[in-house]
């Protein structure tokens with residue numbers, strides 16, 4: 001984007017022109033000034049925050065590609081062997097996933113996870129680079145066969161992971177393993193991996209993120225931090241008494257009506273360890289990277305930081321993810337950069353989709369990034385704010 005007019009200045013963080021500098025006390029460029037004063041909907045605090053943010057480096061080095069982070073999870077950057085092939089291993093096993101740990105209570109889902117992510121789901125976020133030759137060995141330690149589908153990744157038919165339709169792709173038996181081999185032939189972007197055999201396996205957690213990074217940070221979208229948020233839904237049996245039951249569906253908990261609001265995030269949640277029921281739509285727990293609020297630690301940002309957020313959804317519901325305090329830019333969908341990034345504050349993440357957004361921290365404060373479905377802002381319909389919510393603290 002050359003010869004940019006002031007009207008275009010809200011899109012400045014997405015231009016090819018590097019904004020980054022490591023000079024600690026430099027003056028803002030005219031373009032940066034236009035961007036900051038043109039920010040809408042952030043209020044005076046946001047504008048002031050943006051001005052203050054000038055005095056901090058936007059990115060340490062313009063050429064560095066930040067390593068994706070997986071809050072409460074694991075990121076794996078495979079290393080090339082002597083043959084130049086990047087190698088990774090995914091060991092699939094039954095796990096006890098602690099999706100909520102707060103106020104002395106634990107909610108544990110008997111799920112499917114990965115040894116490499118410490119026995120949790122989602123699995124480790126795999127990070128490759130454009131052009132990489134990859135070899136990913138998948139080991140089956142559960143009691144049923146499955147195959148891994150590389151969702152959005154352009155692989156040969158034999159590596160696609162859907163044997164039930166006759167693809168020449170292997171079914172990995174219990175106790176067996178298979179090494180998927182292919183070359184990354186597409187540009188950098190955000191993708192997924194998940195089981196494509198027996199829907200139970202993917203609903204119970206046989207999933208993970210797959211990110212292709214550019215070899216050099218020469219693209220138009222500079223950022224300092226890169227985080228992934230895997231969106232997941234769970235139905236777990238919970239002791240809700242008294243409750244209103246219509247058919248077999250819990251409609252409300254009348255205890256909440258007659259009790260003053262306590263603000264407790266787990267006030268109707270008991271400790272439980274159970275198999276999730278994958279056959280229903282009334283999920284009572286929702287998680288980001290396998291944990292429900294308030295089990296996460298807040299993400300800390302400094303004014304001026306540019307945060308790339310990658311959303312993943314392979315579940316049953318679309319999650320309208322909303323951020324408070326300032327807008328963000330939608331920069332990519334299904335791993336493909338948008339030609340015209342869109343400024344917004346809520347993005348719908350439908351099943352099967354990945355979306356990338358860019359948040360430039362201009363408004364100091366403690367802000368929630370959360371799903372806007374009401375039930376997904378609670379743990380088991382409790383009154384406190386919880387569920388699919390992550391706190392971002394901008395200082």
Ligand SMILES: [Cu+2]
Nearest residue numbers: 319371373376
């Ligand atoms: Cu949701």
